[in-house]
Amino acid sequence: MILSGNEIKQQLGRNILIEPFDENRLNPNSYNLSLHDELLVYEEVVLDMRKSNRVERIRIPADGLVLTPNQLYLGRTVERTETHNLVPMIEGRSSIGRLGLFVHVTAGFGDVGFCGYWTLEMFAVQPVKIYPGVPICQIFFHQIAGDITEYASDKYQHNRDIQPSLLFRELATDGDRGQQLELEFTAEAAALVAARSAK
Helix, strand or coil: ECHHHHHHHHHEECCEEEEEEHHHHCCCCCEEEEEEEEEEEEEEEECCCCCCCCEEEEEEECCCCEECCCCEEEEEEEEEEEECCCCCCEEHHHHHHCEECCCCCCCECCCCEEEEEEEEEEEEECCCEEECCCCCEEEEEEEECCCCCCCCCCCCCCCCCCCCCCCCHCCCCCCCCCCEEEECCHHHHHHHHHHHHHC
């Protein structure tokens, strides 16, 4: 069963925490979360599950940034959330999806007890201009049956920033520490992106 918007409001301060909270962003059965002003992009030719892949940090200017196709951008929500005794999930907003922008590739499913910011796996079907603070996705809550063991990962719980994949912590071996190749996504590429966004 999915909580109504009114029930989400009733659960604030008890089983649900959304900081900051704006009642104007409350929907009939969800709450709109907004986009922070920074993104991460991987700087690797090949992403390796067993390694900590290097990233480049990009700031989204107030006048917008154009996302290009075939590039994964990691973002995060402005809001920090906590959820207890309920299952939190995020989905893209229909207005965002109709622009061809995916806000999570696979990881919209949250865990009971998750506390932190939501990392967004953003992918554009075609060039699309984004802005900081835009309501980018919506969080909703399911009731859960049975005994509960709250999420307590040492990878993503209580995060404070955008988080790239930490799968390597589960898979890495001491003998597998090969050097990664860098993508050409540095200052020149960032300047090109900024120039495109100004058009």
